[in-house]
Amino acid sequence: MATTFKTLNSANDVTSTRTLLHEAIPLTGTIVSGTYSDQNIKTYSHGMFESVYDYPYLSSSANHIFDITTGYSSDSAMSGASSIQNSKKLNIYSQMAQVLVGYDAAGSIQNFDQDGDIAGGGTKIKEAVFVNFSRLLSKDEVKKGSFEMWVVTGGVPNSLSHRMTISDYGAATSYKVNSPAGEYGILYTSSATPNPASGVGLVYYQAGVALLSASIFRGGATTATDSSLGPGYASGTYESLATGSNIEGMANAFRNRLQNVSFNNTVELNSTVYFCRASHNEFNYSNNPTYLSDSQIRVKNSTTDNPVSYVTTVGLYSSDNELLAVAKLSEPLKKDPTTEVTLRVRLDF
Amino acid sequence: MAFLDNSGDIILDAVLTDTGRMRLAKGDGSFKIAKFALGDDEINYELYNKNHASGSAYYDIEIVQSPVLEAFTNNTSMLKSKLVTISRTNLLYLPQIVNNATVGLSSNSTNNILTVLVDQATVDDATIAATGDFVNGYRIGDTASPIVMDQGIKSNAIGDGSSVVLDADLVETQFMIEIDNRFGNIWDGLGTTQATPSFVDDDNVATYYLSTSTNNTYFGKSGTSMSGDVLSGPRGSRLQFLVAPSVDLNSSTYLFTELGSTATLGAAVRQIDTTVRITGVTTGYRVDLPIRFVKKQ
Numbered sequence: 109m110a111t112t113f114k115t116l117n118s119a120n121d122v123t124s125t126r127t128l129l130h131e132a133i134p135l136t137g138t139i140v141s142g143t144y145s146d147q148n149i150k151t152y153s154h155g156m157f158e159s160v161y162d163y164p165y166l167s168s169s170a171n172h173i174f175d176i177t178t179g180y181s182s183d184s185a186m187s188g189a190s191s192i193q194n195s196k197k198l199n200i201y202s203q204m205a206q207v208l209v210g211y212d213a214a215g216s217i218q219n220f221d222q223d224g225d226i227a228g229g230g231t232k233i234k235e236a237v238f239v240n241f242s243r244l245l246s247k248d249e250v251k252k253g254s255f256e257m258w259v260v261t262g263g264v265p266n267s268l269s270h271r272m273t274i275s276d277y278g279a280a281t282s283y284k285v286n287s288p289a290g291e292y293g294i295l296y297t298s299s300a301t302p303n304p305a306s307g308v309g310l311v312y313y314q315a316g317v318a319l320l321s322a323s324i325f326r327g328g329a330t331t332a333t334d335s336s337l338g339p340g341y342a343s344g345t346y347e348s349l350a351t352g353s354n355i356e357g358m359a360n361a362f363r364n365r366l367q368n369v370s371f372n373n374t375v376e377l378n379s380t381v382y383f384c385r386a387s388h389n390e391f392n393y394s395n396n397p398t399y400l401s402d403s404q405i406r407v408k409n410s411t412t413d414n415p416v417s418y419v420t421t422v423g424l425y426s427s428d429n430e431l432l433a434v435a436k437l438s439e440p441l442k443k444d445p446t447t448e449v450t451l452r453v454r455l456d457f
Numbered sequence: 458m459a460f461l462d463n464s465g466d467i468i469l470d471a472v473l474t475d476t477g478r479m480r481l482a483k484g485d486g487s488f489k490i491a492k493f494a495l496g497d498d499e500i501n502y503e504l505y506n507k508n509h510a511s512g513s514a515y516y517d518i519e520i521v522q523s524p525v526l527e528a529f530t531n532n533t534s535m536l537k538s539k540l541v542t543i544s545r546t547n548l549l550y551l552p553q554i555v556n557n558a559t560v561g562l563s564s565n566s567t568n569n570i571l572t573v574l575v576d577q578a579t580v581d582d583a584t585i586a587a588t589g590d591f592v593n594g595y596r597i598g599d600t601a602s603p604i605v606m607d608q609g610i611k612s613n614a615i616g617d618g619s620s621v622v623l624d625a626d627l628v629e630t631q632f633m634i635e636i637d638n639r640f641g642n643i644w645d646g647l648g649t650t651q652a653t654p655s656f657v658d659d660d661n662v663a664t665y666y667l668s669t670s671t672n673n674t675y676f677g678k679s680g681t682s683m684s685g686d687v688l689s690g691p692r693g694s695r696l697q698f699l700v701a702p703s704v705d706l707n708s709s710t711y712l713f714t715e716l717g718s719t720a721t722l723g724a725a726v727r728q729i730d731t732t733v734r735i736t737g738v739t740t741g742y743r744v745d746l747p748i749r750f751v752k753k754q
Contacts, residue, residue, distance in 0.1 A: 109626045112539040112741035113492045122490075382471075384493045389544045391495050393551065395741040396538035398502040403550045403610040403690060406502045407516075411547040416505075416517070420525045421496035422469060423536040428655060429633070429664075431532040432477035432490055435469035440500060440521050445546050452468045453493070 113425060114390065121383045129375040130254075133245050135173065137258070137367035149363070151356055156196055157240075158359045174369075175240040176359040179204065180322075180350060181219050184234040191351040200355065204238055204319070208312055210288040220319065222307045224284035224294055233309070235322035235350060237362050239369075246316030251372035252293060253280030255311045258367040261324050271367060272297045272324060276311050283313070290314030297324070320362075322346050377456055384422055384451040391443050392417055416444045422453050474532040479659045494741075496536035499523050533635070533662055539741045543626065550610045552627050552693055554737055554744045560685035561605025561697060565589035568722055570730070571604065571748045573641065575702035579753040584723030591751075594702040596648075603646035603697040606632075606735050606744065607683065610690030621691045622680050628693035629737035631668040632675075636733045638663035640706060640750055645674040646697035666738070669694065700733060706750055713752055725754040 116122055139148070140160055147164035157177035163170040179200030180186050187198060202217050209218045209226065218226055220233040239257075241250070255276045262270030276283075279293030295309035295318070309320040325346040349358050392415040393399070399406060399417075407416045418440040424433040435453045443449065473481065480488040504519040529535055541551075558564065565572040566589030573592040574580045580595045593599045608629050609618060634643055634652075638661045643652040652672070654663035667675045677695035678684060686692060705712055706729070713727035720728050729750045736743035 110541055110543045110740045112541050113494050114542070115492045116490065380490075382490065382493065384495070386495065389546075390542040391540035392546065393541040393543050393548070394497050394500075394502070394538060395541055395551075395743065396497050396500055396502060398500070399538075400551055400553060402612045403553055404612060404614070405549055405551060407505045407507075408549055409507055411549045414546055415548065417495075417540045418497050418500045418517070418520055418523075419495045419540065420499045420523075421528070421536055422471070423494045423496055423539075424471060424490045425492045425494060426480070426487070426489060427491040430476050430480075430656065430658065431474050431535060432480065432488060433471040433473050434528040434530075434535045435471035436525055436528045437469065439525060440497070440523055442517065442521065443495075443540065451495075453471045454468060455471045455473070455490075 110393075112395070113429070114384070114386075116382055116384075121385065123381050123383075125379045125381060127377045127379065129377055130251050130372040131247075131375075132372050133370060135369040139173075140366050140369075141364045149360075154196075155193065155354055155356050156200060158356055158363075160363065171244055172242045173245055174242055176237065176363055177240070178235075178237045178350075178355055178358045178362070180235040181205070181232070183219075186235055186347060186350040188351070193354045196355060197350070200238070201236065204236075204317070208287055208289045208292070208310075208315060208317060208319075220310060222294075222321065223305065224286065224292070224307075224310070226286060231305070233319070233321040233323075235346075236309070236319040237322070237358070239318045239320075241316040241318070243316065245373060246371075247373040247375045249290070249313045249374045250311060250316060251374050252276065252283055252291070252313055253278070254370075254372040255279075255293070255295070255318065256371065257295075257318065257320075257369050259320065259324070259362075260365040260367060272308075274308060274320065274324070279311075287312065289317075295320070322350065379454050379456045382424060382453045382455070384453055386419075386443060386449050386451070388445050388448050391419070392445055394418075414444045414446065416442065419443055419449070419451075422451050424453065424455070472528050472530060474530050474535065475660070476532040476658050478530075494536060495540040496538060497540060498535070498537050499525050500538075531660065532658060533660055537743070541741055550612060550615055550690065552609050552623060552629075552691075552737075552740060552742065553611060554606050554608050554629075554735060554742050555611070555687055556744070556746060557605040557607045557685065557687045557695070559687055560602070562592065562600070562602050563590045565591055565722075565749075568720075568749065571700075571746065572722075573700055573702055573748065573750045575706045575750050575752045576708075579726070579751060582724055582753050585726065585751070585753060586723075588723045592699055592701070594707065594750075597644050597699055597701045598648035600648055600699055603648075603699050604733075604746070605646075605677065606696040606746075607686060607688055607692060608694045608696075608737060608742075609683075609686075609688035609692030611688055613689035616691055618683070618686055618688055618690050618692045619681055623691040623693040627740060628679070629696075629739045630670070630694070631666060631738040632694075632696050633736040633738055634665045634667065634698065634733060635662050635736070636665075636700065637661055637731050639703060639712060640729060640731050641700045641702050641733075641748075643667075644699040644701050645672075646677070646699065647674065648699050648701075650674060651701070652698075667696065667698070696735065700748060702750055706752065710752065713750075717750075719754065722751055727752045727754055
């Protein structure tokens with residue numbers, strides 16, 4: 109019986125694989141502030157956050173890379189009715205906390221914890237700057253142990269100092285799993301001191317969110333007049349900004365002190381591999397219209413000659429013969445009764 | 458000591474076709490890959506030179522140098538020609554499928570294409586009806602004769618078709634007919650029963666499967682008893698069917714305006730040209746049959 113299809117045996121001819129693909133994401137500080145004179149910074153009338161693009165955002169070529177926002181908890185010393193955008197800063201903190209930290213037994217939103225031991229109490233991060241990376245960059249997750257951020261935490265405008273390299277040192281093997289948003293690591297300023305008490309922020313790998321504690325700005329400042337703003341902004345301590353500036357102003361301040369961000373993202377690639385096996389006595393003829401001349405096979409002179417065909421395409425079909433996927437060879441592959449081939453066709457999901 | 462050739466296994470990245478994506482999106486389990494086929498769409502076997510001066514190693518030198526196109530995602534554009542498994546290697550002739558206008562409907566003698574008149578006004582117009590053969594789309598059963606497709610070997614080199622039968626493993630027992638579902642549908646040769654499509658894909662192409670066991674009204678006399686043949690050699694099956702216009706073509710000019718053109722066929726008419734694809738499921742041999750739907754202006 110002539111046939112053009114061969115049934116795949118699900119036990120022997122089909123297998124599934126899972127592969128983690130990583131790509132390096134380097135973001136230079138000049139993109140974030142400088143190169144495009146802030147034309148790549150999109151602000152909103154609600155003033156809750158600002159978005160950073162990799163090109164002036166009015167261009168169709170621009171890609172959204174991350175958002176910056178800031179907030180504090182209701183038990184922060186900076187919280188108060190006199191603080192500018194007080195409710196919005198509280199709302200931002202609460203929103204991020206409820207998604208990333210979750211609720212306690214009483215149903216109250218919990219604060220971010222410096223060492224990740226939420227139940228154990230300890231130091232809480234009550235004021236934070238949030239960097240929410242676009243899915244375009246973080247993909248399925250940020251690779252643990254790859255996150256690094258250079259932030260200038262002291263100095264006066266046009267003379268910034270105290271650049272800190274903040275990274276999730278050691279997170280490849282030590283990370284937290286008590287967040288409702290997935291796994292997260294603690295950010296440290298030095299690989300030499302990655303102990304829970306020295307954490308300056310958190311990075312949520314699957315959520316693609318990094319948060320920095322306000323303490324690094326206060327701790328990094330050398331004098332009371334040190335600015336948490338970047339070049340072109342008025343001087344002011346973090347505390348004065350948190351109470352006297354809106355979220356957009358604080359986001360600008362942070363952005364102008366952000367010199368580099370780099371991490372590796374992760375894509376979880378699920379593949380199904382179909383082993384398309386053509387035995388020696390299979391697929392040696394063709395129904396290509398040029399294969400026949402007055403019904404005679406062109407590639408044969410006599411009945412004793414071997415039939416020959418050339419494979420250029422593999423089609424994967426449903427049981428009702430609908431073509432569901434196609435794979436192409438780079439060059440024609442000769443098939444005759446003296447050869448057997450196995451074509452491994454990979455379909456990624 | 459040279460390295461061994463390790464190129465036996467070849468890894469290929471597949472892309473989903475539009476139908477594959479549609480089925481995947483449905484989430485109803487209809488995306489299930491069950492079988493595979495190999496294709497050779499880019500190959501021109503006329504380039505196989507059995508008389509190459511440099512010997513047999515060079516017979517296919519031009520074929521193996523053929524560039525291969527990237528995959529299209531349109532399911533109907535890929536694997537138009539497939540490789541066929543026949544366990545015997547001693548075949549020198551393979552059957553084809555040809556339109557038999559001798560016993561079946563012939564092309565309209567004026568426009569030289571199989572023609573379907575889509576409504577009563579068009580059929581009743583004496584000047585249009587006088588232009589030649591046509592399918593009566595108003596009363597499909599009144600069509601003079603069906604479209605006939607014969608399967609067999611053109612050459613009589615291995616015997617005369619009236620006395621030599623086609624090898625049983627090459628005889629088509631099932632045909633697949635594909636037609637744009639917006640334009641028409643398939644009926645049996647007598648115009649009494651409308652076929653049910655197995656599925657209609659995302660491009661509105663309806664696929665009908667017709668087999669000798671369950672759709673015998675679509676099959677005529679076969680083998681040596683096939684009459685009015687156009688094949689000199691051994692013959693297999695004869696498929697006979699009719700193409701009726703869709704309700705849209707019958708009752709509206711919308712598709713004619715969007716996709717068709719105007720012409721004169723006895724009288725001023727609107728027309729849409731399309732193809733009906735007939736594929737033998739056993740050998741995979743397929744024929745694209747041009748067809749024209751005509752509506753009086």
